Every structure is written in structure tokens, then in C-alpha cells.
Amino acid sequence: xxxxxxxxxxxxxxxxxxxxxxxxxxxxxxxxxxxxxxxxxxxxxxxxxxxxxxxxxxxxxxxxxxxxxxxxxxxxxxxxxxxxxxxxxxxxxxxxxxxxxxxxxxxxxxxxxxxxxxxxxxxxxxxxxxxxxxxxxxxxxxxxxxxxxxxxxxxxxxxxxxxxxxxxxxxxxxxxxxxxxxxxxxxxxxxxxxxxxxxxxxxxxxxxxxxxxxxxxxxxxxxxxxxxxxxxxxxxxxxxxxxxxxxxxxxxxxxxxxxxxxxxxxxxxxxxxxxxxxxxxxxxxxxxxxxxxxxxxxxxxxxxxxxxxxxxxxxxxxxxxxxxxxxxxxxxxxxxxxxxxxxxxxxxxxxxxxxxxxxxxxxxxxxxxxxxxxxxxxxxxxxxxxxxxxxxxxxxxxxxxxxxxxxxxxxxxxxxxxxxxxxxxxxxxxxxxxxxxx
Amino acid sequence: xxxxxxxxxxxxxxxxxxxxxxxxxxxxxxxxxxxxxxxxxxxxxxxxxxxxxxxxxxxxxxxxxxxxxxxxxxxxxxxxxxxxxxxxxxxxxxxxxxxxxxxxxxxxxxxxxxxxxxxxxxxxxxxxxxxxxxxxxxxxxxxxxxxxxxxxxxxxxxxxxxxxxxxxxxxxxxxxxxxxxxxxxxxxxxxxxxxxxxxxxxxxxxxxxxxxxxxxxxxxxxxxxxxxxxxxxxxxxxxxxxxxxxxxxxxxxxxxxxxxxxxxxxxxxxxxxxxxxxxxxxxxxxxxxxxxxxxxxxxxxxxxxxxxxxxxxxxxxxxxxxxxxxxxxxxxxxxxxxxxxxxxxxxxxxxxxxxxxxxxxxxxxxxxxxxxxxxxxxxxxxxxxxxxxxxxxxxxxxxxxxxxxxxxxxxxxxxxxxxxxxxxxxxxxxxxxxxxxx
Numbered sequence: 001x002x003x004x005x006x007x008x009x010x011x012x013x014x015x016x017x018x019x020x021x022x023x024x025x026x027x028x029x030x031x032x033x034x035x036x037x038x039x040x041x042x043x044x045x046x047x048x049x050x051x052x053x054x055x056x057x058x059x060x061x062x063x064x065x066x067x068x069x070x071x072x073x074x075x076x077x078x079x080x081x082x083x084x085x086x087x088x089x090x091x092x093x094x095x096x097x098x099x100x101x102x103x104x105x106x107x108x109x110x111x112x113x114x115x116x117x118x119x120x121x122x123x124x125x126x127x128x129x130x131x132x133x134x135x136x137x138x139x140x141x142x143x144x145x146x147x148x149x150x151x152x153x154x155x156x157x158x159x160x161x162x163x164x165x166x167x168x169x170x171x172x173x174x175x176x177x178x179x180x181x182x183x184x185x186x187x188x189x190x191x192x193x194x195x196x197x198x199x200x201x202x203x204x205x206x207x208x209x210x211x212x213x214x215x216x217x218x219x220x221x222x223x224x225x226x227x228x229x230x231x232x233x234x235x236x237x238x239x240x241x242x243x244x245x246x247x248x249x250x251x252x253x254x255x256x257x258x259x260x261x262x263x264x265x266x267x268x269x270x271x272x273x274x275x276x277x278x279x280x281x282x283x284x285x286x287x288x289x290x291x292x293x294x295x296x297x298x299x300x301x302x303x304x305x306x307x308x309x310x311x312x313x314x315x316x317x318x319x320x321x322x323x324x325x326x327x328x329x330x331x332x333x334x335x336x337x338x339x340x341x342x343x344x345x346x347x348x349x350x351x352x353x354x355x356x357x358x359x360x361x362x363x364x365x366x367x368x369x370x371x372x373x374x375x376x377x378x379x380x381x382x383x384x385x386x387x388x389x390x391x392x393x394x395x396x397x398x399x400x401x402x403x404x405x406x407x408x409x410x411x412x413x414x415x416x417x418x419x420x421x422x423x424x425x426x427x428x429x430x431x432x433x434x435x436x437x438x
Numbered sequence: 439x440x441x442x443x444x445x446x447x448x449x450x451x452x453x454x455x456x457x458x459x460x461x462x463x464x465x466x467x468x469x470x471x472x473x474x475x476x477x478x479x480x481x482x483x484x485x486x487x488x489x490x491x492x493x494x495x496x497x498x499x500x501x502x503x504x505x506x507x508x509x510x511x512x513x514x515x516x517x518x519x520x521x522x523x524x525x526x527x528x529x530x531x532x533x534x535x536x537x538x539x540x541x542x543x544x545x546x547x548x549x550x551x552x553x554x555x556x557x558x559x560x561x562x563x564x565x566x567x568x569x570x571x572x573x574x575x576x577x578x579x580x581x582x583x584x585x586x587x588x589x590x591x592x593x594x595x596x597x598x599x600x601x602x603x604x605x606x607x608x609x610x611x612x613x614x615x616x617x618x619x620x621x622x623x624x625x626x627x628x629x630x631x632x633x634x635x636x637x638x639x640x641x642x643x644x645x646x647x648x649x650x651x652x653x654x655x656x657x658x659x660x661x662x663x664x665x666x667x668x669x670x671x672x673x674x675x676x677x678x679x680x681x682x683x684x685x686x687x688x689x690x691x692x693x694x695x696x697x698x699x700x701x702x703x704x705x706x707x708x709x710x711x712x713x714x715x716x717x718x719x720x721x722x723x724x725x726x727x728x729x730x731x732x733x734x735x736x737x738x739x740x741x742x743x744x745x746x747x748x749x750x751x752x753x754x755x756x757x758x759x760x761x762x763x764x765x766x767x768x769x770x771x772x773x774x775x776x777x778x779x780x781x782x783x784x785x786x787x788x789x790x791x792x793x794x795x796x797x798x799x800x801x802x803x804x805x806x807x808x809x810x811x812x813x814x815x816x817x818x819x820x821x822x823x824x825x826x827x828x829x830x831x832x833x834x835x836x837x838x839x840x841x842x843x844x845x846x847x848x849x850x851x852x853x854x855x856x857x858x859x860x861x862x863x864x865x866x867x868x869x870x871x872x873x874x875x876x
Contacts (some may be wrong), residue, residue, distance in 0.1 A: 022735065029587055136583070139582050146470065300743060313741065315735055322778060337768070
């Protein structure tokens, strides 16, 4: 070793402070950490007190000065937001500098542009912290699982919603009440839309899908259902039936023959989902995240840990800086890159229509209280080819009569047809809930 | 890309066939797989039918010919056993070739010699498949977690014993009966000693400890207790008290101040352990493995998946070959190595005395059936500074009276003193079980 690496930090919020803290205390960490030198840090306000001591000479309120500093070899973007983050990342790439970012929003929306620029410049843009907080998931998908044909990635990748769902299940409390508590505890933002509507999870599954299947998809086309309309009643019924309810982000390959397809058809989606209690994802509670990867020949592997927080996220950012520093120890490589670490696209992928996706379903109907309704619903599903696993009249006196149905796996176009037909029956007051089911 | 890599395979058992199968069907895997060329394969008997089709010209029954073949750049050792595996690995290193091995026994026993030779020659020896089957754990410890001060690694890393313990817990069956079934199913060897006595787990935790803490330990000195003397009665009592029993391999740092210690004191051990049912390791059943890593600032991350089997193990072997192939795309590097991937030692470590280790305990006594015994045991523990969490007289008529105690965390020297004193009391027939407890 001995080749010191100049690190420039864009942003000194909680994650930025976490990164600086690691670099300032290399003892007991990998010895390569001691070779990382924090040479320039961009902060918004030079006057504001900072939770971490840094020499004045290192600080600037001009982020471009960090990117342009010749002593900075790795630009670490932890400021968040789309702009100016995107422009600064592109500027760093153009200057031939490696980039590390925790910014899932920028990568999910501008990943193709950034990857193309990085490939042209022969630099790395590493994003371990963008998904799953401290959990190593980007690097395993890029490197450790490269020998596999990946079939499916299923993730609990939003800590806020998982905290809310865990509390709803454990205490039977309503969504609104738990959301308020989560906000008071700092687990949810004052404006929780990006989390509770599933948008953050959609950003992240777009990134994981690109790495797992080798090609980008259109982020804006990912069907996304959040937990903001979820009733505690459904969490309770699910529990009674032996299921946990989680906000799952799924990316799966629909065509099993990878040789004949010029573009790989994928289903990528975010939706609240019933998970059998014995499934490894069912026990992932509170702000933890977990990502289950299924492939051939590996079978199923799961990565579990803290999905957010300054410490875990800083750990992931430093992992990326170390990877770049490790490669740099090899000396001059004439602009060549390690294709595993660079992770450029190698295949064309596309999303299929939502109606072509197949999965199990949980539905709840409000119905008139008459003896034949279960039979009517069952027959209507049967006539439209929807096979039912269980159909139960639940005891909910104040809400009126309710019927809960769990189907076997079915094409969602067929499922919608059946639901439309059932909803038109006079005995059915309304379709009160429709969730996915593993 | 475009730099083809010559792969030589030592052994064509289930794992070797799995590796060859991946290399023969690159479609749908990372495109770098297509650059791997299987140029030479050593098998024991050229006449025996093989489950995989390979050109005759590739096959040899002389493993040295594979190592020496100038077209072989990466030597993949999947023959198992100590010799000739060790000699062949050393020969490959001496010839300047990268090595990939799934051989935990060789690495646990000869890791230092192999690492020193690899460092001198500037080559990589990669071992992802040696621990946890297909689960990426070696690479995350070497790369993704490098920014952390690792505090503890806790693993369920032997699939055979985990299968046996899962069955014992689920069905209340005796150890001998389940072992026989596991042998019939091929989950346990005809001679099960290496698995059920904890030796295989000790090999693996020695490897994980070296990576997590940066220095080797003496494999032969790891205190190792298997499951071969475990009573189904204790699994049952544990379940009633809210615990699962698992064979845990633990490596933990005992000194929190990493700056003042010239050699890091570690506790590394293998022992059957009670795990609270809400702990993420408690739900790891059957032949699955899981490794929980705790560090600062990441907190806790867990890696879960199939701990053995041809497919998962082949996935890990190919991951290592890909890592070497990825680095090779950088071109000539003048014998430099990426220190993260090479993972040489960077710190001195040593094992502390077993009596200095602290953990909770589960003990069971056979006692005479008289009313004061619980008090006597409680007092004796108290006098020796052992704090008790619960003490219960269990209803076991045919076995006589039994008392089960769970202690708080306690130095094991003190614990042994207390147990010796209690065993000498006339009311105590014998100490029937002593397990660790998380």
C-alpha cells in the first residue's frame, strides 16, 4: 500500500458526518481506510456549528470547488436531491474522477446518462449506499452473484413503511396513528409521501433490477402502490390467516428462456403484500431492510440489516471508497475498468403490462349479510378461471358483513375481470381491499 | 472485455460439475462468464462415466498437468481433503497462478502458509465457497464491511447440524434418530464426526475470524463443543422457555480499545447455544446457514442462504473466478494486487482463555426431589457472583426431579467454580446439561 487517495465530500449532513468520522478514526478498520484522506468538504453554511471537527482549510461552501480540486480523486456525493447533485456527479465524471453516491433518486432517474458518461470516461460510479442502507447488496449483485441467472429480487427496502407496518401488526393500531408516532420519532419525514406512497422503494427496486438483470428499465413505468390506503383491519385478518403484511418491491424475470429473447421481459412493482409467516422476509421488522435474491444455481440468499441511519449508510459509502482505493493500488491501468465493479448494462430489458403479471391475491369485500354471498363470489371467480385458496366470512359486526378471499397465482388481467364482475353484483357493497400475496 | 481467461479444474465431483455447468452455459449470466474457458480438468478415473459432457482433450487424471498447463491462468481446487490439495495450491501459487478453492479444511489449517506464498507471488487465493456455501460472506467481510470495526461474527455455518437441530425442535425426536434420517437423506456423512462434533464449524469460524479481525488464530485452540451429546429434552425445555437451540460459531473481540492492544484478544468458539426466538438467527432452519456480523458503525447485518449443495457452492466458486477475471481486464499491473481482494493479515490476534469468556448459560441438574433444592442452587450461584435470570423445576417424572437455570452473562471461570460447588452438594445427582445462551 502507500498510495494515498484524496476524498472530496459533497454534503456534511448525518451521512457525511458519518463518513468523515470513519475516515478520521482508521484504527481497527481495514488498513486501507488510513490511506483515505479527506481533502475537501462542501457544506451549505460555513457559519453554522458542525457536529464534527474539520480543519477550516478543508471546508468550502462551493461544491464545484470540491469536484475541481486536483487533490480530490474520489468525489463522494451525500447531499441528496436531484440538483445540483446530478450536475456535480456529471462534472466529476467528466474530470475523470471516481464517484460514490448514496443518492437513489438521482441514480434511479439519471442512471443511464451517468453510466454512459462513466463508461466513456473509464471511471467508476459506485452506489452501495443507495439501497438497503448498510446492507451489502449492490456489490453482491454485481460481483458475488455474477455466475447466476437471476430469477427474482424481492425486497423490504423502505425502513419507514416497514416500521409503520410492524407497529400496525404488533399493536393493531391504525395507519394514521402509527405514522404520526413515526414522524415524532424521526422515522418518517414531515412530508411522508415518498416513503408511504412507495416512490422511494420504486427508486430502489429500479436500481436493483438494473443490476440483477443487466439492463435499465423505465423508472416512471413501475406500478407502485404504497401503504397509505392500507387498513389495520387487513393487517389483522392477514395475521389471523398466518401472514405478515409488508411493502414489497419485486423485480422478476418473466421469460425463462434467456437465449431466445432479444429484450428480457420483467415485472417490476411495489405493493403491499401478504407474506406467509414462515417465509424469511416475514420476520423482518421495524426499520430493518432485507433483500431476497433468487437465482440459478444459487437458490435463495437473503441480505438483512439496518436499512437507513447515518452509521450504516456511512459504512456503505466507505465500502465504495475502499473499492476504488483498492483498485488504485494496482497502479496505472490505461483507462481500463473492472467490468464487475463498473457494472455497465449488458442486456436489453423491458417491463410487461401489469395485466400480464401473475401472483396470488388477497381481496376483501363488504357484502350484504345474506347466506349465499360466499357461493356467488366463489362461482364468479371460478367462471373466470381464478382458483381460490380460501374464502372466509369474517366476523366484523360494526363494519357489516365482510368476505376475505385468498386466490392461487393468477394473471392480473383475469383477476381484474373477475373483480369487476363481482363488484357489479347487487350483493356486493364494494371491493374494500386488494393486496398481493406471496 | 475480450480477454479470455483459462480455467483449470481440479476435481469433477458435484461442485466441479456445477462449476463446469455454469461455464458451459453463459447465457443469462454476467457477460464475463462467457470469457471463462475451461481448458483443463483433472479427474480421478478417466474411464468412469461423467455426469457432464467434456471434450476428451480437456480431461486428465494428472492434477499437476492442470496446474502446469500454460493455458491455465486460474486453478480451481474442488477436490477436497488436505493432500494433495495443499501441495497443488502451493504449486499453482509458485507458478504465479490465481487460485480459487472451496476447501475450508486446507484454508483453516494451512491458511497462513498459503497467504504468505500468495503475497510473495502477487497472486490471489479466493475462498468464497469455503464458508456458507453460496452465501456471499467472504467478499462482504473483505470488501463491503472494511470501513467497520468488527465486533462479533456469529454464524450457523454447518448445514448438517442445523438440519438435525431443526428436526429435533420441530418433532421432539432424539438426536440419534434424526442423525440416522439425515444420513439416509444424504444430509449427513456416514462418518458424521466432522459435522456433529463441531469441527467443520470450527474450520469455518477460524476463516471468518481471520477476515473479520485481520489476523490469524490457532485453529487447534478453538474450544469446540458439538451436538453429539445434546439431549432432545434440552431442546424441548429451551423451546418452552422461548429459545431455539443452534450450533453457533462465534468470533468476538474482547478488548474494545483497538488502539492500545498490540495483539487483539479474541474469543472464538463453537457450541450449542440457546437463541431467543425473536433473534434473526433463531428462524434459520434446515440446511440453511446464516452469518450475523456486528460492527461499528454498521450495527448488525445478516447473510442468509443455502449453506451447502452443488449449485450454491458452484455459484460461490464462479464468483471468485469472475473477480479474478474482472481484475485481469485491467491489463498488466506489475504484480500489484488489490489489497481488499487479496485480504492479507494486517493485525496480530490471539485467543483468550476459555475461563475469561463471558456469556449467558443454560444448565440442567438432576436433583433429589426435595423442596429446598431450588433455594440451595440459587444461593450457591449467588454466593459465587452468578446472577440468575430464571430457575425452574421441570416436570419430568420418569427422569426424576430436574432443575433448569438460565444465568445472566457471566465469566466462564466463575461459572465453572459455581457448577463445581453445586455438583458437590448431596442434593444434586448430576449436572446433566450445560449450554451457552445468547
